[in-house]
Amino acid sequence: xxxxxxxxxxxxxxxxxxxxxRGWWSGVIEATIAAVLILLGVxxxxxxxxxxxxQSTPTEFYSKLLYFALQPLLAVSMIGIGTFLVINALWKVGxxxxxxxxxxxxxxxxxxxxxxxxxxxxxxxxxxxxSIPLKGTRLPYRILASRRxxxxxxxxxxxxxxxxxxVAVLVVTAYVKWQMGRTDWIAGMLAIPILLAAVWSFYRFxxxxxxxxxxxxxxxxxxxxxxxxxxxxxxxxxxxxxxRLKLMDVRLVCVEEATFNQGTNxxxxxREVYAQRLFRKRGIMLRAKEPFESSFEFTIPAGAMHSFxxxxxRITWQIEVHGQIDGFPNVARIFEIVxxxxxxxxxxxxxxxxxxxx
Amino acid sequence: MIRLDKSEHSxxxxxxxxxxxxxxxxxxxxxxxxxxxVIWTTGGKGEEDIGVHFFERRSKSTLDADQLxxxxxxxxxxxxxxxxxxxxxxxxxxxVRLRVFVGNQQFTDDLxxxxxxAIAASxxxxxxx
Numbered sequence: 001x002x003x004x005x006x007x008x009x010x011x012x013x014x015x016x017x018x019x020x021x022r023g024w025w026s027g028v029i030e031a032t033i034a035a036v037l038i039l040l041g042v043x044x045x046x047x048x049x050x051x052x053x054x055q056s057t058p059t060e061f062y063s064k065l066l067y068f069a070l071q072p073l074l075a076v077s078m079i080g081i082g083t084f085l086v087i088n089a090l091w092k093v094g095x096x097x098x099x100x101x102x103x104x105x106x107x108x109x110x111x112x113x114x115x116x117x118x119x120x121x122x123x124x125x126x127x128x129x130x131s132i133p134l135k136g137t138r139l140p141y142r143i144l145a146s147r148r149x150x151x152x153x154x155x156x157x158x159x160x161x162x163x164x165x166x167v168a169v170l171v172v173t174a175y176v177k178w179q180m181g182r183t184d185w186i187a188g189m190l191a192i193p194i195l196l197a198a199v200w201s202f203y204r205f206x207x208x209x210x211x212x213x214x215x216x217x218x219x220x221x222x223x224x225x226x227x228x229x230x231x232x233x234x235x236x237x238x239x240x241x242x243x244r245l246k247l248m249d250v251r252l253v254c255v256e257e258a259t260f261n262q263g264t265n266x267x268x269x270x271r272e273v274y275a276q277r278l279f280r281k282r283g284i285m286l287r288a289k290e291p292f293e294s295s296f297e298f299t300i301p302a303g304a305m306h307s308f309x310x311x312x313x314r315i316t317w318q319i320e321v322h323g324q325i326d327g328f329p330n331v332a333r334i335f336e337i338v339x340x341x342x343x344x345x346x347x348x349x350x351x352x353x354x355x356x357x358x
Numbered sequence: 359m360i361r362l363d364k365s366e367h368s369x370x371x372x373x374x375x376x377x378x379x380x381x382x383x384x385x386x387x388x389x390x391x392x393x394x395x396v397i398w399t400t401g402g403k404g405e406e407d408i409g410v411h412f413f414e415r416r417s418k419s420t421l422d423a424d425q426l427x428x429x430x431x432x433x434x435x436x437x438x439x440x441x442x443x444x445x446x447x448x449x450x451x452x453x454v455r456l457r458v459f460v461g462n463q464q465f466t467d468d469l470x471x472x473x474x475x476a477i478a479a480s481x482x483x484x485x486x487x
Contacts, residue, residue, distance in 0.1 A: 122438055123437075124437055124439055125439055254482075256402075256445050256446055256447050257404075258402055258447045259405060260403055260404050260405050261405065269403055269404075269447055271447050273446050273479040274479070274482045301477070301482055303477040305441065305443045305445070305476040305479070306440070306441065306476070308439070308440050308443075310407035310409065311407050312400070312407050313402070313405075313448045315448060340438075341371060341438050341439050341476075
């Protein structure tokens with residue numbers, strides 16, 4: 001007999017196995033397998049090379065060349081497969097489905113800013129190359145996200161590989177010497193703290209990987225570009241993924257950056273000098289094939305300073321998309337936008353004539 | 359001495375900046391070179407950056423005592439960027455700079471002016487959070 005409770009349980013059970021949740025878990029598993037494959041491959045490669053160097057005489061080495069060659073080959077294959085899976089996951093996050101197909105088939109039509117390069121000649125210190133938009137699908141200009149997240153992932157990965165390699169060498173060295181009847185206490189003692197560092201760095205790498213790949217590509221498109229203070233601009237936002245966003249926030253931010261020398265160090269200080277919330281929504285269910293979409297307007301305050309870049313100083317405007325996910329690290333996507341000075345009286349504004357998509 | 363054609367020293371992008379300068383040196387001193395420039399410089403926490411919009415150098419061969427004492431004039435069309443700006447850790451300032459080379463010595467004089475009407479960071483509307 002059906003009642004409210006059995007129906008609720010049935011619905012909850014079905015929800016746990018819904019297509020979006022299964023899709024989310026498949027992404028998590030894929031990223032985890034990729035990270036573990038790379039880790040095991042590195043350990044196997046380093047351990048094999050170290051053991052062979054320590055144990056074999058030249059005669060033994062050449063007589064067992066095939067055996068010695070297979071192990072590193074297996075290790076390299078594991079590293080290669082894991083790296084491919086990571087790159088594949090990043091590719092899917094970094095570009096929406098329609099963009100991927102355009103990149104493959106129509107690469108020559110992507111860049112639309114020959115006109116911007118020509119007209120930027122009279123705007124010294126306004127960044128020209130750093131944030132060149134592409135042709136949008138809903139609005140004329142699509143802004144690309146900053147690459148900071150990917151660099152963070154690469155840094156965490158390299159750090160993890162370094163620590164893991166050191167631990168593998170130390171452990172194998174200690175073990176081989178123990179087999180020979182010698183005890184290498186130094187290698188053993190050094191291995192402990194470095195092992196802890198390796199475990200921590202692997203956790204950081206895995207967390208960074210999940211943070212980067214769990215939420216799908218974020219698309220920001222604008223009606224006007226570059227942006228002029230005091231002029232309203234329409235923005236289109238699209239977010240895909242395979243999970244539920246507890247909260248999504250979109251902010252317009254102006255940041256000043258100053259680089260200076262302090263003793264022998266070079267430091268960069270960043271200061272947020274303006275922030276405006278453009279959009280906020282709670283409880284967004286993301287689906288891979290049904291992205292969340294929204295359009296709204298924003299205006300850079302009239303009289304605000306334009307984008308500026310010199311060797312040691314920067315003024316940057318950016319649109320930040322923040323996502324909070326239960327049980328996951330928060331996700332942030334940064335889109336740098338170029339703001340040019342408002343036109344002097346009588347001078348033409350800088351507008352691009354972009355053919356509207358069919 | 360440097361004089362600008364606008365007493366309020368405030369210009370908009372595209373305006374023509376006209377500047378006159380005079381150099382008075384003791385009779386025994388002879389200028390080797392005179393450089394006049396219109397520049398922007400950054401200030402604040404970061405290392406100072408400098409951008410040169412206009413530059414003119416007069417060397418010894420084109421200068422004599424009489425020429426030096428005359429009023430010299432430079433003019434240039436001001437660019438659209440960067441605008442003068444007072445930020446929290448970054449500032450941008452425009453100036454006309456005069457540099458006179460006398461032997462091993464250099465004498466420098468700056469006259470600051472405002473380009474554009476960019477709002478100071480502290481005067482932007484409060485954050486809407």
